[in-house]
Amino acid sequence: MSVLIFIDHTSGMIKKASREAISYGAQLAAQLGTTAEGVLLGNVAEDLSALGQHGVQKVYHLQHTNLDHFDAQVYTKVLAQVADQTGAQVLVFSNNTSGKALAPALSVRLKAGLVSGAVSLPDTSNGFVVKKNVFSGKAFANVAVTTERKVIALNVNAFTITTGTGTAEVASLNVDVPAPKTRVISKDKSSGKVTLSEAEVVVSAGRGLKGPENWGIVEELATALDAALACSRPVADAHWRPHSEHVGQTGVAIAPNLYVAAGISGAIQHLAGVNRSKVIVVINKDPEAPFFKAADYGIVGDVFEILPKFTEAVKKV
Numbered sequence: 001m002s003v004l005i006f007i008d009h010t011s012g013m014i015k016k017a018s019r020e021a022i023s024y025g026a027q028l029a030a031q032l033g034t035t036a037e038g039v040l041l042g043n044v045a046e047d048l049s050a051l052g053q054h055g056v057q058k059v060y061h062l063q064h065t066n067l068d069h070f071d072a073q074v075y076t077k078v079l080a081q082v083a084d085q086t087g088a089q090v091l092v093f094s095n096n097t098s099g100k101a102l103a104p105a106l107s108v109r110l111k112a113g114l115v116s117g118a119v120s121l122p123d124t125s126n127g128f129v130v131k132k133n134v135f136s137g138k139a140f141a142n143v144a145v146t147t148e149r150k151v152i153a154l155n156v157n158a159f160t161i162t163t164g165t166g167t168a169e170v171a172s173l174n175v176d177v178p179a180p181k182t183r184v185i186s187k188d189k190s191s192g193k194v195t196l197s198e199a200e201v202v203v204s205a206g207r208g209l210k211g212p213e214n215w216g217i218v219e220e221l222a223t224a225l226d227a228a229l230a231c232s233r234p235v236a237d238a239h240w241r242p243h244s245e246h247v248g249q250t251g252v253a254i255a256p257n258l259y260v261a262a263g264i265s266g267a268i269q270h271l272a273g274v275n276r277s278k279v280i281v282v283i284n285k286d287p288e289a290p291f292f293k294a295a296d297y298g299i300v301g302d303v304f305e306i307l308p309k310f311t312e313a314v315k316k317v
């Protein structure tokens, strides 16, 4: 019996969301009086033993040409074998793009109860009750998992990364790796220097910017804050910005520490993807804009005046 954490990476670099999941899994294992083990599929550029600093005791590293690109079907079959061979009782994923594909598939395969969007460690005083986000982050539900095996997908940015001094043992396992049914032909890097779903700070703009030719002032603030760029849906629909930057109910869901929204009205569909941000700063010339109700800090003013001043102020810090 152990807690098994799926360690996700991009081009061999372990994602911040995975470090959160490892820290969560390690604390959960301590709570259950068991061991925390990680599993990483594919090639990696980092020293996996260093993941012991987040509390994991062992990391299974499986390499195979069929694991070089993320493939939900292949990864699910491999992870199910790892779970069986290691006797994992609880599987922990980050509720990011890969976790959203893998956690439900694994829960079906392992006949395990699933909680997606978990925000804290379970209450194990009377069963196994996990708190999760519901209604696009507007409410919480406490869900009792009644199966022996459990799968948890932890919301991104919901759990603090813990860093200690431990070292993890790195091991391998003998598993069948099926051939993928799809083939990656090419990969195109999306715009922006910082990955949107992983970003700590996001600068976002909407129709209030009037046109794509005005995005320079948004990009300058994003560069000064080392932030990822985002936009509202109409901006992407109008091809002012790429769809990969569109956040909201039908776009990317984000939970950065700081979300700066310039010239965005704050429609419910937009808020659905950004309301888990820790601090929201809204800049809008209309004091009645609905976004101000969700804002921690609001600036009533013209984006064309405020954004350059904001950038200047950040550069001075």
Ligand code: FAD
Binding pocket: 205, 206, 207, 208, 209, 231, 232, 233, 234, 235, 246, 247, 248, 249, 250, 251, 262, 263, 264, 265, 266, 267, 268, 269, 270, 273, 283, 284, 285, 286, 289, 301, 302, 303, 304
């Ligand atoms: P607008 O609503 O036009 O607002 C522009 C804002 O800019 C206004 O508040 C205005 O006061 C302000 N402004 C104008 N000029 C200035 C200036 N000079 N200085 C400062 N402020 C200024 N939207 C999303 O964003 N994401 C989604 O995922 C999404 N999914 C949707 C799904 C469905 C099914 C539907 C029906 C809609 C969805 N929408 C989504 C669209 C959403 O309802 C809104 O229409 C959209 O978010 C509005 O974008 P906006 O705020 O950029 O534009």
